[in-house]
Amino acid sequence: MALAVRMRVPCRALLCAGAQLRGAALGRPEWAAGGGDGARRFASLRVLVEPGAEGRVAVMKLKNPPVNSLSLDFLTEFLISLEKLENDKAFRGVVITSDCPNVFSAGLDLREMYGRNPGHYAEYWKAVQELWLRLYLSNLVLVAAINGSCPAGGCLMALTSDVRILSDSPKSVIGLNETLLGIVAPFWFKDTLVNTIGHRASERALQLGLLFPPAEALQVGLVDHVVPEDQVQSMALSVMAHWLAIPDHARQLTKAMMRKATADRLIKQREADIQNFVSFISRDSIQKSLQIYLEKLKQKKG
Numbered sequence: 413m414a415l416a417v418r419m420r421v422p423c424r425a426l427l428c429a430g431a432q433l434r435g436a437a438l439g440r441p442e443w444a445a446g447g448g449d450g451a452r453r454f455a456s457l458r459v460l461v462e463p464g465a466e467g468r469v470a471v472m473k474l475k476n477p478p479v480n481s482l483s484l485d486f487l488t489e490f491l492i493s494l495e496k497l498e499n500d501k502a503f504r505g506v507v508i509t510s511d512c513p514n515v516f517s518a519g520l521d522l523r524e525m526y527g528r529n530p531g532h533y534a535e536y537w538k539a540v541q542e543l544w545l546r547l548y549l550s551n552l553v554l555v556a557a558i559n560g561s562c563p564a565g566g567c568l569m570a571l572t573s574d575v576r577i578l579s580d581s582p583k584s585v586i587g588l589n590e591t592l593l594g595i596v597a598p599f600w601f602k603d604t605l606v607n608t609i610g611h612r613a614s615e616r617a618l619q620l621g622l623l624f625p626p627a628e629a630l631q632v633g634l635v636d637h638v639v640p641e642d643q644v645q646s647m648a649l650s651v652m653a654h655w656l657a658i659p660d661h662a663r664q665l666t667k668a669m670m671r672k673a674t675a676d677r678l679i680k681q682r683e684a685d686i687q688n689f690v691s692f693i694s695r696d697s698i699q700k701s702l703q704i705y706l707e708k709l710k711q712k713k714g
């Protein structure tokens with residue numbers, strides 16, 4: 413693979429910030445090699461990575477129960493796992509899936525955005541930006557095997573993949589539902605959606621905070637395949653084989669050509685975007701909305 417075609421977020425320090433920022437808090441690294449192919453299998457507390465049956469494909473299982481909410485520690489482990497895979501030339505593709513039953517990811521962790529201080533909000537948002545940039549510009553073929561509910565930040569994560577497979581289950585709804593929480597999807601969430609389903613469909617979906625059931629998600633183009641739950645993984649591997657039949661350098665340059673302008677828009681104003689987030693999320697009215705939403709989630713249990 414020619415080095416020249418490896419896409420990189422311009423400043424490598426971006427990831428370092430992400431990794432360093434949490435490295436100390438995580439304490440010792442929890443990477444554990446295992447099995448005969450130990451060098452290729454690793455795990456942190458919340459991210460399991462193992463080689464798929466197909467060579468050169470890794471399966472990344474997200475395991476932050478109960479709902480894979482994207483806490484700061486989880487984001488950091490995710491980033492570190494992704495960086496390892498990007499740097500390991502043995503891998504050309506990654507299937508991202510959930511180890512939590514019925515939930516792919518509940519999106520950003522609301523507890524990171526509620527009742528904290530501005531410094532924490534800034535640190536958290538930087539990690540969210542970092543994960544999006546890393547996934548969106550990844551040189552690897554990314555296939556999202558969405559085996560459950562996929563709202564908001566979970567949907568954003570899935571949208572960074574090259575292909576999305578959704579399980580055909582009533583629980584498997586997907587979309588950017590931020591307005592239902594009384595918050596607003598940032599411009600780069602919106603751009604990622606527009607790049608996938610077009611402007612008019614995005615406008616409607618974003619304003620109404622739509623969570624699409626599988627058939628509608630397929631119809632609007634939010635996902636590429638809907639299959640029974642027990643076939644999500646095999647479908648993901650089969651689609652992966654198709655994408656890996658294309659020479660890496662040509663596919664990667666094409667991916668960069670399609671995505672760079674969108675990523676650059678955030679890269680050019682990362683700091684302003686962080687400040688914008690901090691001032692928005694710190695507003696009393698927004699904190700109140702989040703409090704009400706969190707209470708509703710708790711009450712749901714009865």
Ligand SMILES: CCCCC/C=C\C/C=C\CC/C=C/CC(=O)SCCNC(=O)CCNC(=O)[C@H](O)C(C)(C)COP(=O)(O)OP(=O)(O)OC[C@H]1O[C@@H](n2cnc3c(N)ncnc32)[C@H](O)[C@@H]1OP(=O)(O)O
Nearest residue numbers: 481518519520521522523561563564565595596689692709
């Ligand atoms: C013009 C100005 C523009 C300015 C814009 C600037 C900045 C933008 C500002 C803000 C943007 C911020 C973007 C946020 C994106 C997000 O991702 S927000 C998160 C949205 N997520 C959701 O809405 C999903 C909520 N969860 C659910 O619907 C359900 O949990 C589920 C995923 C469908 C699963 O249901 P299930 O029945 O299995 O589980 P429970 O509901 O019982 O949940 C179990 C447990 O987990 C807790 N929990 C659920 N989701 C979250 C979460 N996202 N974060 C934290 N915790 C979560 C839930 O409360 C339960 O907890 P317990 O009662 O303590 O057990």
